[in-house]
Amino acid sequence: GAGVSQTPSNKVTEKGKYVELRCDPxxxxxxxxxxxxxxGQGPEFLIYFQGTGAADDSGLPNDRFFAVRPEGSVSTLKIQRTERGDSAVYLCASSLTELWGDEQFFGPGTRLTVL
Amino acid sequence: SQKIEQNSEALNIQEGKTATLTCNYTNYSPAYLQWYRQDPGRGPVFLLLIRENEKEKRKERLKVTFDTTLKQSLFHITASQPADSATYLCALVGNNAGNMLTFGGGTRLMVKP
Incomplete structure (x- = not known):
């Protein structure tokens, strides 16, 4: 069966530009x-959705970052006015429920490079 | 502040030996601890989960222990194979509402034939 997919796999942008990263759970x-x-580091939590609503966005570093999941399936992470420090791999994961310990299935990630 | 520490130096072992990886945490009271495997260019893949009231969990050649007094988990791979070479991440769940994971920095394991 299909796993979690993320697009694009790579994104190169210039400082100050807007980017959107997509996740299909x-x-x-x-x-x-x-x-x-x-x-060289472990993944760092940004935000999670239960259904359409953002249940916890405490990991978003600042208000340049925003994410949506309008129909409860596909999600888009949006980054405004990108900075070089935003360069990283952005990983998306999904789980059947939000119950503690429920296994998370990760996508391959989007590698974002801000020049 | 909360901290999860894994040995950042790579662990090199010979094929057939047992690999032991360590995960230590501070200022955290996890309900669950999970171990993930990550290969280069890929997302983490779930391996094992252990609950706070469990001391040991096994799955095939994998064994995880969880000592909430020491605030430590050990992850063992017995009869290691070159295909086990990867980065292994521990992740904690349960200090906040929701199932989000707090990861350690990972330890790279290299199994030599």
Missing amino acids: ISGHTALYWYRQSL
């Missing part, structure tokens, strides 16, 4: 998570 998974991973 596993069908039927109600919870969706965004993480950011810098080189």
Whole structure:
């Protein structure tokens, strides 16, 4: 069956530009998570959705970052006025429920490079 | 502040030996601890989950222990194979509402034939 997919796989942009990163979760998974991973480090939580609503966005670094999941499936992470420090791999994951310990299935990530 | 520490130095072992990876945490009371495997250019893949009231969990050649007094988990791969070479991440769940994961920095394992 299809896993979590993310597009694009690579994105190169210039400082100050706007970018959108897309995540297609596993069908039927109600919870969706965004993480950011810098080189040599573990993933860092950004935001998670239960259904259409953002249940916890405490990991978003600042108000340049925003994410939506309007129909409870596909999610888009939006970054305004990109900075070089935003360069990282952005990982999306989904789980069947939001219950503690429910296994998360990760996508391959989008590698964002801000020049 | 909360901290999850894994040995940042790569672990090099010989094929057939047992690999042991360590995860230590501070200022955290996790309900669950999970271990993930990550290969270069890919997302993490779930391996094992252990609950706070469990001391040990096994799955095939994998074994995880969880000591909430020491605030430590050990991850063992017995009869290691070159295909086990990857980065292994521990992740904690349960200090906040919701199922979001707090990851350690990962340890790279290299199994030599």
